Amino acid sequence: xxxxxxxxxxxxxxxxxxxxxxxxxxxxxxxxxxxxxxxxxxxxxxxxxxxxxxxxxxxxxxxxxxxxxxxxxxxxxxxxxxxxxxxxxxxxxxxxxxxxxxxxxxxxxxxxxxxxxxxxxxxxxxxxxxxxxxxxxxxxxxxxxxxxxxxxxxxxxxxxxxxxxxxxxxxxxxxxxxxxxxxxxxxxxxxxxxxxxxxxxxxxxxxxxxxxxxxxxxxxxxxxxxxxxxxxxxxxxxxxxxxxxxxxxxxxxxxxxxxxxxxxxxxxxxxxxxxxxxxxxxxxxxxxxxxxxxxxxxxxxxxxxxxxxxxxxxxxxxxxxxxxxxxxxxxxxxxxxxxxxxxxxxxxxxxxxxxxxxxxxxxxxxxxxxxxxxxxxxxxxxxxxxxxxxxxxxxxxxxxxxxxxxxxxxxxxxxxxxxxxxxxxxxxxxxxxxxxxxxxxxxxxxxxxxxxxxxxxxxxxxxxxxxxxxxxxxxxxxxxxxxxxxxxxxxxxxxxxxxxxxxxxxxxxxxxxxxxxxxxxxxxxxxxxxxxxxxxxxxxxxxxxxxxxxxxxxxxxxxxxxxxxxxxxxxxxxxxxxxxxxxxxxxxxxxxxxxxxxxxxxxxxxxxxxxxxxxxxxxxxxxxxxxxxxxxxxxxxxxxxxxxxxxxxxxxxx
Numbered sequence: 001x002x003x004x005x006x007x008x009x010x011x012x013x014x015x016x017x018x019x020x021x022x023x024x025x026x027x028x029x030x031x032x033x034x035x036x037x038x039x040x041x042x043x044x045x046x047x048x049x050x051x052x053x054x055x056x057x058x059x060x061x062x063x064x065x066x067x068x069x070x071x072x073x074x075x076x077x078x079x080x081x082x083x084x085x086x087x088x089x090x091x092x093x094x095x096x097x098x099x100x101x102x103x104x105x106x107x108x109x110x111x112x113x114x115x116x117x118x119x120x121x122x123x124x125x126x127x128x129x130x131x132x133x134x135x136x137x138x139x140x141x142x143x144x145x146x147x148x149x150x151x152x153x154x155x156x157x158x159x160x161x162x163x164x165x166x167x168x169x170x171x172x173x174x175x176x177x178x179x180x181x182x183x184x185x186x187x188x189x190x191x192x193x194x195x196x197x198x199x200x201x202x203x204x205x206x207x208x209x210x211x212x213x214x215x216x217x218x219x220x221x222x223x224x225x226x227x228x229x230x231x232x233x234x235x236x237x238x239x240x241x242x243x244x245x246x247x248x249x250x251x252x253x254x255x256x257x258x259x260x261x262x263x264x265x266x267x268x269x270x271x272x273x274x275x276x277x278x279x280x281x282x283x284x285x286x287x288x289x290x291x292x293x294x295x296x297x298x299x300x301x302x303x304x305x306x307x308x309x310x311x312x313x314x315x316x317x318x319x320x321x322x323x324x325x326x327x328x329x330x331x332x333x334x335x336x337x338x339x340x341x342x343x344x345x346x347x348x349x350x351x352x353x354x355x356x357x358x359x360x361x362x363x364x365x366x367x368x369x370x371x372x373x374x375x376x377x378x379x380x381x382x383x384x385x386x387x388x389x390x391x392x393x394x395x396x397x398x399x400x401x402x403x404x405x406x407x408x409x410x411x412x413x414x415x416x417x418x419x420x421x422x423x424x425x426x427x428x429x430x431x432x433x434x435x436x437x438x439x440x441x442x443x444x445x446x447x448x449x450x451x452x453x454x455x456x457x458x459x460x461x462x463x464x465x466x467x468x469x470x471x472x473x474x475x476x477x478x479x480x481x482x483x484x485x486x487x488x489x490x491x492x493x494x495x496x497x498x499x500x501x502x503x504x505x506x507x508x509x510x511x512x513x514x515x516x517x518x519x520x521x522x523x524x525x526x527x528x529x530x531x532x533x534x535x536x537x538x539x540x541x542x543x544x545x546x547x548x549x550x551x552x553x554x555x556x557x558x559x560x561x562x563x564x565x566x567x568x569x570x571x572x573x574x575x576x577x578x579x580x581x582x583x584x585x586x587x588x589x590x591x592x593x594x595x596x597x598x599x600x601x602x603x604x605x606x607x608x609x610x611x612x613x614x615x616x617x618x619x620x621x622x623x624x625x626x627x628x629x630x631x632x633x634x635x636x637x638x639x640x641x642x643x644x645x646x647x648x649x650x651x652x653x654x
Contacts, residue, residue, distance in 0.1 A: 017085050019062035024089065027055025028096045028118075035114075036103040086129035090360050093122030098364040101197050102371075110196040115364075116208070119198075123310045123361045130302035130353060150252050154243060154259065161239045161263035164534075165232045165272040170225030172273065172538075173547035174642075175557035177425065179276040181587025184227050187213040188590070199368040204320035204379045205278060206365075213275065222564065222593050227275040235272025238284035239263055242490045245287040248295050249456045250498060253511050258497035260526055262490060266533040267422055267432045270541070271486055276425050278319040279486040285315050286325055286463070287490050293329065293354060294459050297347040305350040309357030316365045320379070321487055326358075328466035332459055343455045383476050385409065390476050410472030416481040417441070417492055424482045427546030432485060434532055436525065437496050444499025464491035500525070545643035553587070555580055555618060558640055558648050560591025562616070571613045572597045575604060575625055580618035604628045609653045617649040625649050 012020075030051030037046045097119035104112060144151065176184075186202055189195050190210040200207035213230055220226040242262050247255035262268055262283075271280045289308050296304030315322035333351065336344040344351075359366075369376045381387045385406070394405050412420070418438040422428040433441060445464075451457040467488035471481055500522065504510050509517040541547070548554040559582075563572055574582055576599040582588060588597070600607055600615075604624055609615060617625035626649060629637055634654035640647055 013065070016062045016065055019058050019065065021085065021088055021092065023055045023058030023060075023062065025055070025092055026051055026058060028092070029099070030055055032096060032100045032103060035100075036107045036109060038107070083129040086125050087356075087360075090122045090126035090129070091363075093118050093125060094360050094363040097122065098199075098367040101199055101364050102367065105193050105197045108193050110191060110193060112196060112198050112211075116198055119361070119364055123314070123357075126357050126360055127303060127306050127310060130306045132303075135301070135303055150256070153256055154240075157256070157259050157263050158236070158239055162236045164263070164269055165235050169228050169232055169273060170223055172542050174542075174545060175548040175554045176224050176227065176560075176587050176591070177274070177276055177548040178553050178556070178585050178587055179425070180224070180227055180274060181556070181560070181585060181590040183210070183213065183275050184217065184222065184590035185586045186210050187217055187227075188222075190214050197368065199317060199365045201320065201368070201372070201375045206317040206319060208314075208317040209278070209281075209319065222591055227590075228273055231275050231280045232272050234281045234284050235268060238268070238272075238280075238287070238490060241284045241288040241291065242493065245291040245490070246494045246497060248291055249460060249494065250501070254494075254497045254501045257500060257522065257526070258490075258494045261437060261493045261496060261529065264526075264530045264533040265432075265437075265489065265493065266428065266430075266434070266537040266541070267426070267486065268489055269533070269537050270426055270428070271483065274425070274547075277483045277486060279321060279484060281318055282321050282487040283490050285311065285318070285322075286487065289315070289325060290459060290463060294456060296350050296354070297344065298455065300347060300350060302350050302353045305354035306357045309354040309359075310361050313358050313361035313365065316362060320376075324467055324470045324487065327470065328462050329354075331466060332462040335462075336455060336458060340453065340455055340458065380474070383480075384474055385476055386474070388476065406473055409478065410469055412478050413468050413472035413481045413485055416485050417488070420482060422482040424479045426483065426541075427544075427548075428536070428541055430536060432482065432489065433492060433496070434529060434536070436529060436532070437493075440496040440499040440503070441492055442499070443503055444495035444497070447498060447502045448495060460491060460494065464488055464495065467491065543643075545645075551619065551642075551647070552580055553585060554642055555647055556585035556587045557591070558642070559597070559616060560588040562640070562648075562650065563588070563592035563595060563597060566595075566614065568595055571610070573600050573607070573609065573613065573615050574598070575600050575615065575617045575621040577601065577618065577620055579620065611653055613653050615651045615653065617651075619647055622646060622649045625651055 030048050030053075033048035034046060034052065037048055040046075097115050100115045100118065101112065104110075104115060183205070186195070186205065187210045190202075190207060191214065194200055195202060195207060195210070198206075198208040198211060202210065209230075213227065216229045217226040220229070239259050239262055243255050243259040246258040268280075268283065271277050289311050292304045292308035292311070295301065296306075296308060312322055312325055315325070333344065377387070385391045391402060391405060394400070395402060398405065400408075416422070417432045418441065419431055421430055422432050431438070448457045448460055452461050468485070471484045471488075475481075475484060501510070504518050504521065505513075508514070509521065511518045545554070548557060559574070566572060572595075574580070574597055576582065581599045581601075582597045583599070597616075604615070604621075605628070615625060626637075629635060629651045632653070636650075636652040638650040638652075640650065
């Protein structure tokens with residue numbers, strides 16, 4: 001008999017679909033329970049195994065079932081919509097991932113790769129409910145021919161941007177700061193429960209992100225390069241996603257300008273080269289999420305909005321800043337629904353697909369947040385304007401109203417782009433955006449505010465002002481605005497590119513009117529900005545050794561780097577004091593891989609090291625060690641400099 005007669009792959013009966021889904025549910029739950037059930041010599045067949053068999057039996061029934069069966073006739077009124085099946089399977093897999101993650105954590109099972117696989121399969125199944133190969137069908141050969149110049153320019157900018165972000169990545173900046181070391185320790189500890197749970201949160205850092213960093217550390221060692229690899233990749237991806245988003249909002253010329261401006265941005269360049277600030281991942285994720293969302297809404301493309309919702313849910317497992325995007329889109333949809341109802345209401349199906357995808361893929365992360373709400377709120381409690389008590393104290397200290405203080409906070413967040421120096425976690429004496437770019441940004445901001453009745457410009461306004469308001473209203477201290485506004489940087493860059501285009505158009509030298517004049521003026525501005533930003537970062541900033549905070553933090557990095565190369569059988573001692581001592585900076589533990597280094601607070605004359613042991617002197621005790629070394633000649637003396645300043649002296653006892 002023809003197999004297709006009994007097992008119609010292309011058009012299964014509703015009863016077959018139902019039995020398959022039920023069988024999958026039973027088998028998946030059974031296998032998960034079987035996997036986490038401790039082995040008991042007294043129990044030959046665990047109870048979970050019978051659940052697996054039920055699943056197999058249900059699937060077997062789906063295979064042998066004839067289309068003429070009575071059960072099929074009973075269910076014949078069920079709509080034969082494959083999308084419903086895919087969505088059902090997606091919900092099943094995401095819920096199963098949540099259950100598995102919970103049980104793995106309870107049973108102290110640390111290998112979560114099967115859980116992540118199930119979760120991502122659920123995301124793929126949800127996307128397949130709306131995706132068709134016809135969606136991408138076009139004459140690609142002709143498309144490449146028509147866009148070859150644009151593609152070449154995109155490729156050149158991308159190669160330059162990647163080169164700038166990966167150039168001596170592990171060496172520049174010269175040291176790692178305390179938070180980089182802290183994240184390195186977090187990443188290393190992500191192999192143990194509860195942190196091994198990919199949906200866990202640690203100081204708002206997603207477990208999945210920390211485990212990805214740890215994978216880099218395992219691959220390349222405990223060094224600065226390993227920590228900075230994912231930020232460099234994220235910063236490079238941001239060039240492409242910002243280009244895509246801008247291309248859809250405007251045109252290819254503005255998109256190329258925006259991509260170039262982000263490529264040379266000294267701030268974006270720096271935070272692509274440090275793991276201390278996770279907001280760098282926002283610079284590629286947010287533009288991509290918003291591009292897929294708005295293009296899906298306007299093109300009535302459900303697979304685009306589905307993918308946008310999926311990415312936003314995955315974003316939650318990277319950094320909690322994804323909540324800002326949720327707020328932006330809720331506000332955008334509310335305003336658009338009442339203000340631009342003709343544009344947004346016909347796309348209600350695509351909007352529904354977005355939120356459904358987000359919530360389905362969010363099930364594992366959401367279940368963890370519900371169980372561990374204290375962890376979810378910990379950062380808000382410590383650094384939130386309201387929950388930390390900061391606002392109440394400011395009202396008492398300043399005598400200002402709550403509204404005035406919060407408005408000033410939003411203004412400070414905005415001005416951190418163009419006025420306040422980006423010093424926190426950086427060490428720059430200039431703002432996030434350079435002076436020339438700031439002028440273009442202000443002009444562009446005026447333009448998009450006037451054009452806010454366009455759905456695209458409304459979303460761009462929502463992106464920029466949403467992040468700015470979130471940073472100002474909900475986060476302290478104000479000094480942190482300089483790096484938290486990194487999430488808004490792509491929006492600011494896009495606005496600046498629009499500003500340049502509109503200025504040229506209003507002056508009669510736009511691309512369409514006078515191509516040569518437009519190209520020449522734009523080239524001059526871009527070259528100038530390239531020189532300014534590259535000089536600001538690689539020469540002014542790197543050359544001054546300002547990264548890493550205070551001298552103590554930088555000293556800790558040098559100690560960790562040095563200790564990493566010393567065999568563990570050799571004892572290391574630090575001539576310490578209240579300012580410089582082991583145990584205060586995670587960078588030492590990360591770089592030295594938690595090897596033992598002993599503090600020596602007493603005078604060195606009271607200390608008798610064994611031959612071959614190593615003594616390190618902090619900056620305050622260099623002279624002391626140098627004098628002692630002259631009285632105990634024959635050893636190896638090594639001077640370590642922080643730029644032009646001697647920061648450490650090392651003596652290997654003869």
